[in-house]
Amino acid sequence: MSERDDAPFILTAQLPRDMHSWATGLRTAHFPPERNYLQAHVTLFHALPAQCGDEICETLARLAGEVAPVPAQLLGVMSLGGGTALKLESPDMLALRDEIADRFHGMLTAQDRHRPRLHITIQNKVTSKEAKALQAQLEDAIAPSHFAFRGFSLFRYRGGPWEAVRDFAFRGRN
Secondary structure, eight states, X not given: OOTTOOOOEEEEEEOOHHHHHHHHHXXXXXXXXGGOOSOOOEEEEEEEOGGGHHHHHHHHHHHHHHOOOEEXXXXXXXXXXXXXXXXXXXXXXXXXXXXXXXXXXXXXXXXXXXXXXXXXXXXXXXXXXXXXXXXXXHHTTOOOEEEEEOEEEEEEOOSSSOEEEEEEEOOOOO
């Protein structure tokens, strides 16, 4: 990993492939196309420190080797004010995130010092009226369900589409 690269790292939790495809389809259908250059994702950290690339990869590789796919639940639709998301719940994923946050304590941005509300953004930066209309449309169509996160994905943020760095599949045992 280049120590001179100042692009921060983004860490996401990997959705099951079928759920990822489905959510990406929703995002493609409803996210303003001029700003939609990402697939569906669940962000755990928005800006892990650029200078810690090797340490981040070592930490993620260790955790992925110890942890089995992480149970989670799709709860339904969530308002983002000017957008719409799929609300998720996973105490175990948040516990893993806490462990990573502890490892990089003192180096996290203000945004990353707080636990996220796990979600998949499918619409953002629209009017409140547009967001409420989509939420009403999806309310009965999105059924609660259980799934498991299958790993972590690490990216570099360079101002536009994210640059994939590495995936870390969960391969521990239950």
